[in-house]
Amino acid sequence: MHADTTTNAGQILAAASGGKRRWGDRIFSNLAVAAGVTILALLAGVALFLLIESLPAVSADSARLPEGKSLVDYIAPLAFGTVLAATIAVLIAVPLAVAVALFISHIAPRRIVLALGFLVDLLAAIPSIVYGLWGIFVLGPAAVPMLEWLEKKLGFIPFFEGPASSTGRTMLVAGLVLAVMILPIVSAVAREVFTQTPRKLQEGALALGATRWEMIRMTVLPFGKSSIISGAMLGLGRALGETMAVTIILSVSGIVTFNLISQANPSTIAANIALDFPESSGLAINTLIASGLVLFAITLVTNLGARAIIARQNIQ
Amino acid sequence: MQAPAEKAARLEPATLGGGMLPDWAPYGVIAGSMLFAAALLAATGAFSVALLLVVSTVVSCLTIYAWSRAVEGRRRALDRLVTFAIIAAFALALTPLLSLLFEVVKRGLPGLSWEFLTGTPRGVVGGGGAAHAIVGTVVITAVTAAISVPIGIMAAIYLTEYGGKGRLRRALTFFVDVMTGIPSIVAGLFAFALFAIFLGPGIRLGLMGAVALSVLMIPIVIRSSEEVLKIVPNHLREASYALGTPKWRTIVKVVLPTAFAGLVTGVMIAIARIVGETAPLLVTTGIVDSINTNPFEGRMQNLAVYAYSEYRTPGVMKQASYDRAWAAALTLIAIVMILNVVARLIYRRYKTEIR
Numbered sequence: 001m002h003a004d005t006t007t008n009a010g011q012i013l014a015a016a017s018g019g020k021r022r023w024g025d026r027i028f029s030n031l032a033v034a035a036g037v038t039i040l041a042l043l044a045g046v047a048l049f050l051l052i053e054s055l056p057a058v059s060a061d062s063a064r065l066p067e068g069k070s071l072v073d074y075i076a077p078l079a080f081g082t083v084l085a086a087t088i089a090v091l092i093a094v095p096l097a098v099a100v101a102l103f104i105s106h107i108a109p110r111r112i113v114l115a116l117g118f119l120v121d122l123l124a125a126i127p128s129i130v131y132g133l134w135g136i137f138v139l140g141p142a143a144v145p146m147l148e149w150l151e152k153k154l155g156f157i158p159f160f161e162g163p164a165s166s167t168g169r170t171m172l173v174a175g176l177v178l179a180v181m182i183l184p185i186v187s188a189v190a191r192e193v194f195t196q197t198p199r200k201l202q203e204g205a206l207a208l209g210a211t212r213w214e215m216i217r218m219t220v221l222p223f224g225k226s227s228i229i230s231g232a233m234l235g236l237g238r239a240l241g242e243t244m245a246v247t248i249i250l251s252v253s254g255i256v257t258f259n260l261i262s263q264a265n266p267s268t269i270a271a272n273i274a275l276d277f278p279e280s281s282g283l284a285i286n287t288l289i290a291s292g293l294v295l296f297a298i299t300l301v302t303n304l305g306a307r308a309i310i311a312r313q314n315i316q
Numbered sequence: 317m318q319a320p321a322e323k324a325a326r327l328e329p330a331t332l333g334g335g336m337l338p339d340w341a342p343y344g345v346i347a348g349s350m351l352f353a354a355a356l357l358a359a360t361g362a363f364s365v366a367l368l369l370v371v372s373t374v375v376s377c378l379t380i381y382a383w384s385r386a387v388e389g390r391r392r393a394l395d396r397l398v399t400f401a402i403i404a405a406f407a408l409a410l411t412p413l414l415s416l417l418f419e420v421v422k423r424g425l426p427g428l429s430w431e432f433l434t435g436t437p438r439g440v441v442g443g444g445g446a447a448h449a450i451v452g453t454v455v456i457t458a459v460t461a462a463i464s465v466p467i468g469i470m471a472a473i474y475l476t477e478y479g480g481k482g483r484l485r486r487a488l489t490f491f492v493d494v495m496t497g498i499p500s501i502v503a504g505l506f507a508f509a510l511f512a513i514f515l516g517p518g519i520r521l522g523l524m525g526a527v528a529l530s531v532l533m534i535p536i537v538i539r540s541s542e543e544v545l546k547i548v549p550n551h552l553r554e555a556s557y558a559l560g561t562p563k564w565r566t567i568v569k570v571v572l573p574t575a576f577a578g579l580v581t582g583v584m585i586a587i588a589r590i591v592g593e594t595a596p597l598l599v600t601t602g603i604v605d606s607i608n609t610n611p612f613e614g615r616m617q618n619l620a621v622y623a624y625s626e627y628r629t630p631g632v633m634k635q636a637s638y639d640r641a642w643a644a645a646l647t648l649i650a651i652v653m654i655l656n657v658v659a660r661l662i663y664r665r666y667k668t669e670i671r
Contacts, residue, residue, distance in 0.1 A: 024564045
């Protein structure tokens with residue numbers, strides 16, 4: 001690669017041009033290495049300090065933990081709620097995100113593509129606290145008729161068993177808001193790859209008489225399939241860890257249920273921390289940090305999976 | 317482009333009468349469907365904007381498919397249907413953005429006053445302003461940037477200029493990816509755990525918040541800086557080496573200035589990303605109602621946490637608290653938007669033309 005030859009040339013020149021200049025070089029390159037090592041240390045620190053601070057909760061007698069439950073019994077319903085909310089978000093966001101990506105990459109007029117991309121990026125820039133306020137004051141009340149309709153017409157499905165919430169502070173609404181929040185991430189990953197679909201494939205398809213949709217279905221979508229999957233997993237990782245929107249919107253009661261439209265919902269790990277942490281002390285804090293460690297592990301696995309898919313695709 | 321008639325003939329050679337919908341067909345169908353849906357809803361008495369949009373979308377999709385199928389055949393009809401569906405999905409995806417911006421402005425403006433920007437709640441019953449939160453946001457963000465920008469840019473320099481193909485480089489690339497995925501609340505817990513071990517569990521500092529936010533900001537700075545450093549052309553570096561310039565002076569005097577606009581843009585967008593973070597600050601900086609400018613001592617309020625606590629624990633006058641929460645949200649969005657737009661303007665105005 002080019003970079004290597006220049007690096008070598010730089011080193012040789014630096015070496016040839018005498019001691020005085022090598023001092024500056026040495027300091028600067030050490031600084032750069034130090035910055036890199038700091039980041040690795042920081043990440044190791046995140047895992048290490050969370051582990052240290054959660055150990056007291058692991059070893060403590062379960063009677064002394066919050067709610068008098070064992071650590072596993074305490075975290076399991078939260079983990080369930082976390083995964084449930086994130087799954088709803090991904091199921092709603094991915095089809096929309098693919099459509100948005102296709103619209104920007106293949107359907108919208110060229111002139112407005114930049115502006116549209118900016119608009120979608122804006123969705124990602126809005127702070128989650130604002131999404132939370134919007135969710136509880138605007139979307140929640142607006143969603144109540146929909147929840148009632150779901151209960152009436154689809155109540156035989158366990159998800160929509162009801163009774164429908166009268167405030168809209170339900171798992172389904174929280175999932176909807178999470179979907180809006182992760183949509184730009186999923187669509188950015190998909191769009192990136194959609195625009196890289198080889199032109200000759202696309203033009204070949206069109207030349208053979210394919211309509212635009214047939215061209216997309218036969219060239220763009222197969223080419224971008226793994227990017228859709230990895231984008232979905234990145235979005236999942238984001239949704240799993242999203243805190244404030246869920247904290248504000250969801251009315252929680254610590255139960256485990258698949259009922260998405262009622263007033264009683266399982267909490268999520270992140271929301272539970274945000275709700276309880278400010279008023280906790282002692283072992284309760286250690287317990288919350290232990291749950292945070294579990295969340296860290298779940299998101300880590302999800303993100304590594306996504307990166308592995310992206311890496312494999314890059315090799316191809 | 318070929319004439320429409322030719323195109324249609326090629327697509328549907330079997331049907332001699334195979335025609336083509338007029339150019340205005342999609343717009344006509346959309347307009348017609350909206351009128352039809354409005355009439356239908358008005359007749360049934362269940363009129364609402366949301367319902368109107370849903371019904372007219374469904375009707376227009378069905379109409380264009382049926383019409384096109386009758387005139388152009390199955391394949392073209394499907395193409396038109398999918399195009400309609402994708403446009404509808406795009407509109408649906410942007411609806412929350414429009415609704416959110418509209419509502420934030422509408423509900424935020426009543427609370428946004430001179431008192432809100434300059435006063436504090438200290439000693440005021442059920443009122444006061446958010447000056448303490450604004451000051452806190454500025455201080456915490458400044459400290460975060462002071463930690464993250466040097467580390468982030470130096471690490472990016474390492475990755476592009478020094479890393480080669482070494483093991484540290486690969487590890488760094490991998491772990492920066494990992495770091496981007498850390499949930500913000502976990503970053504907050506980390507900062508809390510770090511300080512709690514040394515200073516006791518009751519500790520709340522502006523600095524703790526800045527450390528938590530740095531965990532989130534550093535990977536963003538590295539990613540964006542790496543992108544812009546990578547596209548600095550090698551012939552610039554080579555020309556500098558050929559003049560006998562040491563590598564570090566080449567980086568400082570040639571590479572960084574060339575990439576400067578991109579670096580600034582990246583840093584501003586990274587700041588926009590973290591300025592509205594709530595969760596990590598909720599567990600690290602605490603809640604307080606007077607101005608604190610010292611990140612090394614005492615609790616510090618900030619806009620996002622202020623908005624949350626005004627919503628969560630409204631005072632006696634509930635609506636006034638909610639107004640302040642929305643005003644804080646509006647202020648935050650304004651900051652984020654300004655940062656984003658200015659960053660892009662800077663990039664467009666000052667980026668070095670690379671040939």
